[in-house]
Amino acid sequence: MRKTHLLLITLSLAAAAVIVGILLAKESVPAEVTEAESLKGTSAAETAIPMTFEAESGQLQGDLTIGKQPAGFSGSGYVTGFKKPGDSVTIPVTAPADDIFELIVGYNGPSGDKDTELAVNGIAFGSVNLRKTAGFTEVSAGKIALNRGENTITFNTGWGWYDIDYVKITNAAKNQEHQVVKGLVNPNATPEALALQRYLVDSYGTSILSGQQNLNDALELKKPYGKLPAIVGFDMMDYSPSRVEHGAKSMEIDNALLWHDLGGIAAFTWHWNAPTDLIDSGEKPWSSGFYTEATTFDLENALADPDSKSYKLLLRDMDAIAEQLKKLQDAKIPVLWRPLHEAEGGWFWWGAKGPEPCKQLWKLLYDRLTNVHHLNNLIWVWNSESPDWYPGDDTVDIISVDSYPAAGDYSPDINRYENLVKLVQDKKLVAMAENGPIPDPDLLTKLQANWSWYCTWGGEFINDGKQNTKEHIQKVLDSSYVITLDELPDFSTY
Template identity: 55%
Template sequence: MTALRSRRVVISALAVSLALLGAALVVILAVLPSSNKEEPFLKFEAESGLLQGTMVSKEAEGFSGSGFVTDFTDEQDQLSFEVVAPKAVLYNVWVSYRAPNGNKVAGISLNNQPHGELVLQPNDQFTELKAGKLLLQEGTNTISLTRGWGYYDIDYIKLQKTKPETKHQVSGELVNGNASAEAKKLMNYLVKNYGKSMLSGQTGLDNVSWIEKITGKEPAMVGFDLIDYSKTRAAHGAISYEVEKAIGWHKQGGITTFLWHWNAPTGLIDEPGKEWWRGFYADSVTFDLEKALSDTGSEEYKLLLADIDTIAVQLQRLKDAHVPVLFRPLHEAEGGWFWWGAKGPEPAKQLYRIVYDRLVNKHELNNLIWIWNSVQPEWYPGDDVVDIVSVDSYPTPGDHSPAINYFDNLVALVSNKKLVAMTENGSIPDPDLMKAYGANWSWFVTWEGDYLNDGKHNSQDILKKIYNHSNVTTLDELPDLFGMKKAVDKEE
């Protein structure tokens, strides 16, 4: 049964006043200036919010107040709070939640505009989670938690004014002590640019001309995939020219990044719905990473190493062409949908270290800059093998919020000492909101297909705005890092 309740909270520097008018009780909650350095918390119980399609329950232990809100099941279900601010202020947000049925995602909106997502880890008990930041405007603001994946419970939210932004402490030193001159030069540029401008990026070289046609600009970075160099794909006739394309892009003065949709080295199911070309998905293979790693003498383990050696051949071609590569192996591991993450964090971290050791120490591929692509601390393989941390962000189509929750969590993961990047995205973060929130993404790389050109994830107007924004770097604005622009001028 749906219950509707509302609560309005007025945040001001006035005193608290209560007035009883007839049968109605009007409450004005005021926050006095704090004499302490720490700003006070403002706590809002879920059961006193505005409920749409959801309901108040007491059928669990550990909640505060008189209950919690549950039944986020239908698409329109949500929980909202009205907050009146005397001026525009940036607040940290915490959410107390319970997710007894596995990983969940809740949507967040501010003033009826989508504002990112909140990843809810499985938990039978109510747990307080940092949910990013919200920039409240002067006057009435509506903060909403929308269904997302649904099937979770909300106890309360808390707000606290943000502190002044801490200066990044990132150095240009790479984890590979033998890194190439080109890799060092690229890393130093990224560090120098960090917090000043976001580099534009696009998956697939074939999409660059379309972007230029729409925006008049080309991305500074292009993302390539080693997918079809995987041995079990090549065995089915797959052919790739990604390395040739990447070398060509480098010669234009662009920045190159590679991921690897790694087809499992064995155990492809290859039946309708689980075809061989889906061999990087956990549900389409029988390959067991944990089992393979448990026996270094097994055939499965040897096949893992053989696959890495096969990819090393392609990365060597890039090294020979003096192309520094922002390399992102084992991406989205914590999602569990790829076989390298399906067995949990420990096997994934172990495999990442094997990939690093084999490519750096055996094959001496010193042109690689190493990117880790998961947010949760338990998945992090360690500072000694990671240069840059990142996330892949696919919010609701048209949500151009700065993904501040992801950004802050990654900054905390590495104690603000490594670059933070958005290595894949659907809707691109709005540079104006990034600046307002302090979300200093080093770069973005939009995925292709509908994410780029369906007009829903990124309209042509937003693409024009972003690619021509003063805080976004495009190909023509990159410095001549590798002397390629001079070489092109000579050829012309």
């Protein structure tokens, strides 16, 4: 059992009991109108859309005001002043039918890329990314379900520092059959990796795989909910050489071996502690060395000089992680491999210098692990919806984002899903690689947000009853749309 009796001591007693039980079991059209003017006396079929609803006609909360400058807005003004929590505008929207519509947002983003938090009819509905603009423009917020007659669309501050001009509803395009093909970017991919990708493609659009970060948190779902997730997320963090030098130790590879024994899928990320130049102060300790603020390591300079010490330390770190990944390859375990995650946020050092150095680092890492270390069990998962950051189809198998809406917001994050589908022209799988609140399976199917999997972060995100209530977790795991551990096939024969 691969040292099972030793590994159990690294887990909680409850989690260990779950492992023992499972192992024993295994062995035994188009004219635009404004506002609601066309609804009176007409049927839904006779109502022309798109329909536009001006933000300045909405109800303002907080310190918001009606702006008149700069020019270029629609109607008589726009709503501005989104700076702090509590700032919101609620816009009345009259829909011609009970139906699914595409929501278009007219906005101005002079202060850089920002996010706004949406609510539809008073229910939280995820975020919308508002890219930096040089004037007023519009962006699709994805599909929404509206009732015939009166509805409301609310914009809450989120990141703030943007202007809202109007919302528009139009016919939602029907999802076409996905164009994802079976096969991986590595021509020497192992049979196990190919089998897992085939299964993910076969499941895409008809189900979503459940996932949980941290083996302990995953195993402790068994007792209250009766099921375990299909995927567990692990972290290479404490294998980073600059952490090992400070005494860090990790059991994540051993835990992944154990999870494989239970029949589960392993997903790995890497909170890569900077190879050198850790600040290591009271407020910025060595253990926070993956954060931009806790290191002075300059990725751009390191990559510019392959003879430099910094460049060679990058390779040293990659080699150290390759040594660990080889243990999984030797055990014939495929890995959903997601390094350099959340790069565009800039809070991790690998994204601090912008997209070009990060993409260069991704390609260097891909080449090092694939062509030098011959790691063929990896399914490469990129983690950004921004076209500027995308490293290219030739080194990416799956594209993903991390989704952290407000506590209790079980919306499907449809806007970000559709952004990802568009980015890869529907040729690659799309996944929710991390999440706080778990998207509601009913909304996933209703709005056709075909995420391949979700993976809830550990700790409070699964345990506090606020991010995800117990009732919601039970609903998700019991849903016929959600794949749990007991429903996975044997990938050695798939």
